[in-house]
């Protein structure tokens with residue numbers, strides 16, 4: 001049964017759908033999107049402020065076509081539900097696992113990174129050049145990485161969060177807005193209500209910065225992996241993940257973030273946001289060829305992998321490729337290749 005509640009992440013009035021049997025609560029929030037928290041969330045070590053930014057920047061909109069949602073459910077269960085979904089059983093939709101590590105790896109570490117992520121966020125919300133969009137007060141706080149809560153007292157077992165002074169939050173939001181305006185990245189005006197707290201558009205310098213960030217290989221730690229997905233390629237996936245993680249990057253597997261095989265704007269966005277791209281060509285998968293071509297067109301480095309007995313397409317056969325015989329060959333060689341060609 002649905003219940004009217006305050007979003008536990010951003011305080012917006014929303015609906016929640018508790019599932020008492022599984023100790024989970026599902027939420028649909030205009031700011032945080034579709035997400036689910038386990039009943040032990042309050043005690044978990046997830047930073048509530050960082051979660052707000054993460055959900056806002058990765059929001060799955062609440063509409064009839066969207067089956068994805070972020071969840072703190074463990075990865076194995078998410079994998080299982082996704083497989084059921086792909087086989088036509090929509091009981092659990094298409095969960096996308098999140099945990100402390102994923103959120104903290106993504107969360108901006110510096111002021112400059114925070115500014116860049118805000119610009120990318122605005123760019124993703126703005127459909128047409130020059131368009132003005134309005135953001136609610138809560139959305140502004142989440143999108144601009146402004147803490148709503150602070151730890152009252154650090155205790156290992158039950159962190160005690162208390163709300164931050166609202167004037168301080170507003171002051172910080174305005175500070176960020178003024179900074180963005182001074183850099184000529186945005187133009188903005190304060191709106192009439194909390195629902196339309198600011199009206200904002202990207203300015204030419206802002207678009208230039210966004211273009212730079214989307215091309216610039218120095219940005220971010222995400223790496224898109226293009227390969228064939230399925231039961232049979234699970235060891236390959238984990239070997240690639242390990243190779244990328246050991247080089248201190250984050251592997252993004254497209255089947256974990258989207259739910260069909262089509263080339264979607266979202267997939268293209270993931271390629272643009274990737275520092276480089278890793279492609280395994282063992283299964284002669286058309287999508288992987290396409291993704292490689294698109295990444296190369298953006299001037300990104302592509303690291304190719306291929307099983308030793310595969311015949312490669314002529315155009316890319318000459319490219320320097322990591323040839324592997326068993327999955328165990330992959331992690332160390334991939335890590336070394338990343339360190340040699342990217343860092």
Ligand SMILES: [Zn+2]
Nearest residue numbers: 007010029032
């Ligand atoms: Zn929310």
